[in-house]
Amino acid sequence: MFLAGKLIKVGISQAKKRKAKNQPQFQQPDPNYNYPQPGYPMGEYPPGVAPGTDTKYVLTPPATKAGKLTAMFMSVVRFLQFVFGLTVVALYGDDVHHAHEDDRQANAKWVFAVIVGGLATLTALWHMILPFVKRRVHSGSNQHTFNTKVLLPEFIWEVIICVIWLTLFGIFGSMYIGVYGSDSSSSSSSKRDSSSSSSSSSSNSSDSGLGDNAKINRMRHAVWVDLVNLVMWVITSTWVLLRWIKSRRAALAAVAADPADPGFDAEKI
Template identity: 50%
Template sequence: MSFILVKLLKIGVNEAKKRHKTKKEEQKFQAAAAAGFSQYNNDQYPMSAYPTGAVPGTTMHFESAPEPMSKRAKLSFMFISALRFLQFVFGLTVIGLYGKDEHHDHSEKHIWRSQWVYALVTGFLATATAGVHLVMPFLMRRVKNASGPNVALLLPQFGWEFVVTVLWLALFGVFGKLYIGVYAVESSGSGSGSGKRDEAVTSTAPSSLGDASKITRMRHAVWIDVINLVFWVITSSWVLMRWLKSRRAAATEDVVDDAEKGNKF
């Protein structure tokens, strides 16, 4: 009888030890899980992100992390950035081409011709605008919580780019009328050369268009004007499409909000 009691007592003690050990392991696991969750929260929302004066029980809202840019958006950004760079370079080219002749005429005759002044103003405005668009993305990255360009500025931006596009179109019309079809020759011999070139040269007074080097340079400048016109048509169309897309998105959000409000009532 005593042997059976001793046996039962040993079994009870062993069971109690097992339960105590299991309970300790569960407490350790819960403590480790709580510590890991606290560390995760501290990493996600550091103490510096909490507002000053926050006390336990205060309801706080944290902004979600911005969504990563899609592959299509990255390609579009790279394409437009390349166009802006080309606009900047070709704008400087126009300033150099027309500025050389304007400087020479001003130093020799002390006059400013309106066509060349208009070309310089157009080139300067286009170059400055392209430079701002090149620098702006890097400045936006340095601004805290800057998720992207303001949608409200898309329409004014399109208006300005449309004005620049019209300036390029007018510049091409002015100098295209003067220099397209005019070819520079070193000698004015009437017996050699093609009929088209001789007719083009002799039909225009050389004194009004300049010497052979100037005519050649201005003919090249006209095609540079065309390239600039194409660049600005593309970027202004892109800004217009972004504005229309933002309007459609805003209209869709308004419809969804109205529907949600209707369901609540």
């Protein structure tokens, strides 16, 4: 019995040694050895981000229902600005075109009207394309700073557009508001039984350089189109100003919250 117990103990110890020998051996790391660090290819880093940079991802808040409706309304206004600008170019450009056909020098007032309509049309077209351009700009922590830089020159330019529309309305309004051709004033003249005064007023208007009856009627309508354009550009310039104020406040608040953020520059806001 004693010999059997010895043999069993020897067998168990040999089995433990064999099992320990088959297991993988782990060595303690040498603190003096410079182990290679896993690399990350520089081409995989986002633009402007270096290794070790503390990247921050700012989620753009979803647009509210009121914001979406306002954006849709302003898009419609921009489209109307484009259409009415082309209308002004067509109304005044007709006289400029006829002057060139007759080898006459076009009136400077009509040329100014065509220039104003052309500038307004191009500006409205740019504003319709601008949202697609802004989508290509990465939204991040410097989004409000980008808006302040863009919206301020935009507001200044729209104020200039409003001033030239007001000038155009003043020039042609003083010329054609209250002036009627014989076709439009025939009904009123028949009621007052003063056909002779109607013919004399139309002849006087022709002598004063306002043009024939068809031109007078067309210019009277053009004046009110100028007024509609002025109102629309006042609306959009006010909207741009409010957006600039909102973006500037948000940018300043972000600078106050994190002055070390390189995406903001308080001196340029």
